[in-house]
Amino acid sequence: MNLLTTIAFLCAAFFSTTASSQVLTPEELTDPAGMLRASLSPDGRHIAAIIFNGLNHGLILIDTDTLAVKKLIQGKRFSKGYWSYNKAPRDLTWADNDLIAIDYGYDAESIDLQGKRVRMLGDAVLGRVDSGPNAGQLIVMRDEKNDLVARCHARTGECTRFSRPPGRVIQRAFDRQGNLRAVTLVNSAFFKDVSTISNWYKPADKETWTKLAEFSVTDEYWIPVHVPDEPDTLVINSRIGRDTHALFNYDIQQRRQTELLAGHPTQDIVSWGGIDKAAFDYVETSGMLPQQVWFDPAWALMQKQIDALLPGRINVISGDPARAVLVHSHGDVDPGTWYFFDIAKKSLVTVGKVMPEIDPARMRPMEVISYKAADGLSIPAYLTRPAQSTGPAPMVVLIHGGPVARDRWEWDADVQLLANRGYLVFQPQFRGSSGFGRRFEQAGFGQWGKAMQDDITDGVRHLVSQSIADPRRICIVGASYGGYAALWGLVKTPDLYRCAISFAGVTDIEYMFSDASDRVGDKVSRETMTRRIGDKKMSVQLFDPVSPLKHAARIQAPVLLMHGKDDERVPVSHGKKMRDALAANGKPVTWLAFDEEGHGLLYVKNRIQYYEAMLEFLGKHIPPQPLQTPAAAPSATSH
Structure with a gap:
C-alpha cells in the first residue's frame, strides 16, 4: 500500500501552530486546541469533526474526495437572565449520509450538511442503529433525569419509547434492530439492608420485563452486553467462575451463562461494541499493551493492515472495510491523530490531530516491565x-x-x-x-x-x-x-x-x-x-x-x-x-x-x-x- 504524503492539518481556520524547542513547557502540554471527535459518514464521502481552538468548539465537514473543509457550527455563548452557557458541539453521530446528530452536553439535535437544524432529539444521543428495519435511526436519551430512552428518527422526529423496570440503570443492551431488550439496575433504597444489582430481560414480541438474576452490590455479578438474533440468548460480560472478565452466551430459559465467546486468562475484557450501538463486532482487552480483536474477517484483515501502516499504536477503526476507513491512532507518544484510509486509492491521509502542538518525536516511550x-x-x-x-x-x-x-x-x-x-x-x-x-x-x-x-x-x-x-x-x-x-x-x-x-x-x-x-x-x-x-x-x-x-x-x-x-x-x-x-x-x-x-x-x-x-x-x-x-x-x- 502506498502512503501518500501527509497533508497539512486541515483546520487552519481554527488553529495556528508554532515551532517548538526540545524543552516541553506546561503551556504546550495543556493546550486544549485540537480535533476532539471525528466520524465517517456511512457512505464514506464525508468526515464530520468537532474541533476546539482554546475558546470555542466548532463542527466542520471534510469532503473525503477533495479534502475540502466546510464549517457547519461555531460555538456561541448565550445569556438568559442570571444564566450564561455555551452552545457548542460536544459529540456527534451520523444519522444518515446527509444527516448528523449533534450533542451539546444538555440537549441534542439533528442537522443537515449545511449546518441547518432538522429536528430536536432529546438530552443526548447514545448511538445509531445500522441494521434491520430501523437502520439509520438513533438511540436517544429523551429525558436524562428520568432515564427515558427511545429509538428516534432523526429526520422526522418520531420516537418509540422504551419501558423498563424501576431502579437506577447502569447498563443497557439492545438488539440489532435498536430495541432495548436487557438492563442492569441498582436498587439501594434506605429500607434495604444491602443494595442490590439486578438483571432484567424483555422478549422482542412482549412488553413484560423478567428478572433474570439479583446480586448484592458487593458480589460478583454479570451485565448484559448485546442481544443477538438467537432466541432466548444474551451476550453477557462476566467473571463468575473465572478470574478475568470475559464474554459469554447466557441462556434465558435456564438462567445461566453458557458458551465462552471471548476471554483472556490474565486480562479483563474491558470494552466491546461495533460500528453501531446495536452491534457486537469486537472486543478489547486490558493488558499493559491493549489488544483489539474483531470477529468479522474483513474487519480483522483491515485492522491488521492499518496496524502494519501505523505500528506501535492503538488504532481504532470505523467505516466500511470495502470502501473507506477512519482511523483514530494514539499511543504512548501520540495523544491522537485522525487518518482517512481510502481503499480504492490505497492512501492514508492525516485529517486532524487531538493536540497539534505535540510532536511525537519529542515524546518518550513507555516501557512495560514487571517485578516480584x-x-x-x-x-x-x-x-x-x-x-x-x-x-x-x-x-x-x-x-x-x-x-x-x-x-x-x-x-x-x-x-x-x-x-x-x-x-x-x-x-x-x-x-x-x-x-x-x-x-x-x-x-x-x-x-x-x-x-x-x-x-x-x-x-x-x-x-x-x-x-x-x-x-x-x-x-x-x-x-x-x-x-x-x-x-x-x-x-x-x-x-x-x-x-x-x-x-x-x-x-x-x-x-x-x-x-x-x-x-x-x-x-x-x-x-x-x-x-x-x-x-x-x-x-x-x-x-x-x-x-x-x-x-x-x-x-x-x-x-x-x-x-x-x-x-x-x-x-x-x-x-x-x-x-x-x-x-x-x-x-x-x-x-x-x-x-x-x-x-x-x-x-x-x-x-x-x-x-x-x-x-x-x-x-x-x-x-x-x-x-x-x-x-x-x-x-x-x-x-
Missing part, C-alpha cells in the same frame, strides 16, 4: 526513561488513584513533562489495580498502607538495585488514592523518598467515612468502601495504624500538598488537616489550593500552575543534575 513483590506476586509497571540518561536517574514514582483503577499505555502529560525534564517515571500497577483479574484486584482489598504500599516499595527497590534509579533522588507523587500512598510512603519508608507530592489526596481513612464527600451520602458507595477498604467500626485497629494524618509527626521529607477547593470526592478538608498537622509538628510543607476546581483540574491556567509548582518542588529536592556526594542505596529491611 515480597510475597512473590508479579507486579506489572510502566517505566518511562528520560532522554540521554547516563547512569542512575532521578525518579518520580507516580501512583494512580482509585485504587481500583489503573494506568494505561497512552500519552500522559504528567509523564512526558517529567521525562522531558530529566526524570525517570515509574508507574507501578500494584495489587488492587483493575484490569488484571479478580484475584489481583481483590488482593488489594483491606490493604491501604499495607500490601499495596509494599508493592510500590518493592518496585522502587528493584529499580535501585538494577542501577536504574538514583537512590538519593526519588520522590513519590500521586492524586486521590495516589496522594494517600505518597504521604504514607514518607511515613512507612522514610529512607526511600526525598519528597512527596499529593494532589487531592486522602489523608485519613477513617475520615473518608464521615467527611462531606459525595461517597458518604451514597449507600452503594458506603457498602463498596466497607467491602474494599474495611469496616469503619474497626478504625482503631485497621485505619489508625496506616493514617498519614495521625502519623504526621513521623514525616521527615518535604511535602507539597495541592487540592481543589470544590472537591466533592476528597474534600479540601483532607488537605487542610494534613497541612496543619505537618506545620504543627514543624515539618516542611507547601500548600496550594485551586479556586473553582474539584477532584481534578479543569482550567488550563490551574493546570499550568500545578505543573510549575511540581517542577519547582522537584527541582529543589531531587534536581535532574547528578549530585556530587555519594550515598548508600536504600536498605533491604523488611516491611
Whole structure:
C-alpha cells in the first residue's frame, strides 16, 4: 500500500501552530486546541469533526474526495437572565449520509450538511442503529433525569419509547434492530439492608420485563452486553467462575451463562461494541499493551493492515472495510491523530490531530516491565526513561488513584513533562489495580498502607538495585488514592523518598467515612468502601495504624500538598488537616489550593500552575543534575 504524503492539518481556520524547542513547557502540554471527535459518514464521502481552538468548539465537514473543509457550527455563548452557557458541539453521530446528530452536553439535535437544524432529539444521543428495519435511526436519551430512552428518527422526529423496570440503570443492551431488550439496575433504597444489582430481560414480541438474576452490590455479578438474533440468548460480560472478565452466551430459559465467546486468562475484557450501538463486532482487552480483536474477517484483515501502516499504536477503526476507513491512532507518544484510509486509492491521509502542538518525536516511550513483590506476586509497571540518561536517574514514582483503577499505555502529560525534564517515571500497577483479574484486584482489598504500599516499595527497590534509579533522588507523587500512598510512603519508608507530592489526596481513612464527600451520602458507595477498604467500626485497629494524618509527626521529607477547593470526592478538608498537622509538628510543607476546581483540574491556567509548582518542588529536592556526594542505596529491611 502506498502512503501518500501527509497533508497539512486541515483546520487552519481554527488553529495556528508554532515551532517548538526540545524543552516541553506546561503551556504546550495543556493546550486544549485540537480535533476532539471525528466520524465517517456511512457512505464514506464525508468526515464530520468537532474541533476546539482554546475558546470555542466548532463542527466542520471534510469532503473525503477533495479534502475540502466546510464549517457547519461555531460555538456561541448565550445569556438568559442570571444564566450564561455555551452552545457548542460536544459529540456527534451520523444519522444518515446527509444527516448528523449533534450533542451539546444538555440537549441534542439533528442537522443537515449545511449546518441547518432538522429536528430536536432529546438530552443526548447514545448511538445509531445500522441494521434491520430501523437502520439509520438513533438511540436517544429523551429525558436524562428520568432515564427515558427511545429509538428516534432523526429526520422526522418520531420516537418509540422504551419501558423498563424501576431502579437506577447502569447498563443497557439492545438488539440489532435498536430495541432495548436487557438492563442492569441498582436498587439501594434506605429500607434495604444491602443494595442490590439486578438483571432484567424483555422478549422482542412482549412488553413484560423478567428478572433474570439479583446480586448484592458487593458480589460478583454479570451485565448484559448485546442481544443477538438467537432466541432466548444474551451476550453477557462476566467473571463468575473465572478470574478475568470475559464474554459469554447466557441462556434465558435456564438462567445461566453458557458458551465462552471471548476471554483472556490474565486480562479483563474491558470494552466491546461495533460500528453501531446495536452491534457486537469486537472486543478489547486490558493488558499493559491493549489488544483489539474483531470477529468479522474483513474487519480483522483491515485492522491488521492499518496496524502494519501505523505500528506501535492503538488504532481504532470505523467505516466500511470495502470502501473507506477512519482511523483514530494514539499511543504512548501520540495523544491522537485522525487518518482517512481510502481503499480504492490505497492512501492514508492525516485529517486532524487531538493536540497539534505535540510532536511525537519529542515524546518518550513507555516501557512495560514487571517485578516480584515480597510475597512473590508479579507486579506489572510502566517505566518511562528520560532522554540521554547516563547512569542512575532521578525518579518520580507516580501512583494512580482509585485504587481500583489503573494506568494505561497512552500519552500522559504528567509523564512526558517529567521525562522531558530529566526524570525517570515509574508507574507501578500494584495489587488492587483493575484490569488484571479478580484475584489481583481483590488482593488489594483491606490493604491501604499495607500490601499495596509494599508493592510500590518493592518496585522502587528493584529499580535501585538494577542501577536504574538514583537512590538519593526519588520522590513519590500521586492524586486521590495516589496522594494517600505518597504521604504514607514518607511515613512507612522514610529512607526511600526525598519528597512527596499529593494532589487531592486522602489523608485519613477513617475520615473518608464521615467527611462531606459525595461517597458518604451514597449507600452503594458506603457498602463498596466497607467491602474494599474495611469496616469503619474497626478504625482503631485497621485505619489508625496506616493514617498519614495521625502519623504526621513521623514525616521527615518535604511535602507539597495541592487540592481543589470544590472537591466533592476528597474534600479540601483532607488537605487542610494534613497541612496543619505537618506545620504543627514543624515539618516542611507547601500548600496550594485551586479556586473553582474539584477532584481534578479543569482550567488550563490551574493546570499550568500545578505543573510549575511540581517542577519547582522537584527541582529543589531531587534536581535532574547528578549530585556530587555519594550515598548508600536504600536498605533491604523488611516491611
